[in-house]
Amino acid sequence: MRVLFSALILMFASFQVFADEPTALVKGAADQLLAEILANKAKVDADNGFLAGLIQEKLIPIVDQDRMAKLALGKNWKKASPEQKADFIEGFRSLLIRTYSGAFRAYNGQDVTYGKTRFDKTNTKAIVNSAIQQPGGNAIDIQYRLYKNEKTGEWKVFDAKVAGLGLLKTYRAQFAEQIQRDGLEKTIAQLKSSH
Helix, strand or coil: CCHHHHHHHHHHCCCCCCCCCHHHHHHHHHHHHHHHHHHCCHHHHHHHHHHHHHHHHHHHHHHHHHHHHHHHHHHHHHHHCHHHHHHHHHHHHHHHHEEEEEEHHCCCCCCEEEEECECCCCCCCEEEEEEECCCCCEEEEEEEEEEEECCCEEEEEEEEEEECCEHHHHHHHHHHHHHHHHHHHHHHHHHHHCC
């Protein structure tokens, strides 16, 4: 779990929107977020809400939470009513913020590096590779998956792999198991009540 949190920290280590370049988007957002965390370390350590607010402001705008929620719910998305979908997206957004908060809380200035962006044949999907350098240890690899919105032309993050572990795949498995056990309505209610 600690590796996952460390990887998430790097995942969004830099964060400024530059044209439509995926690496610049991820790096710009992460840089802004990490700089704020270091400048306000005492507040971050003392107040969960402060870090959640930073993530909401700096990181969440580059993430397509709706698409992630739909992919995380998997085949159950089609079974959900419009109200259930809206409720799930709201709860999922809170889950993302809590997940990123847990990951970024441990950040204390580790170096983050980025590799060359890989694009698909249509230049509408991209993978940004990054690594968080650990003092005296191996780097933690983070791979961001982005797509280009056809309507706006903006790049958005829709998944990440941290040390080889895919966030969407993990969430989808967890939700599928919970829905099978508790049902869709109860799963959504629990997700909403946990934020």
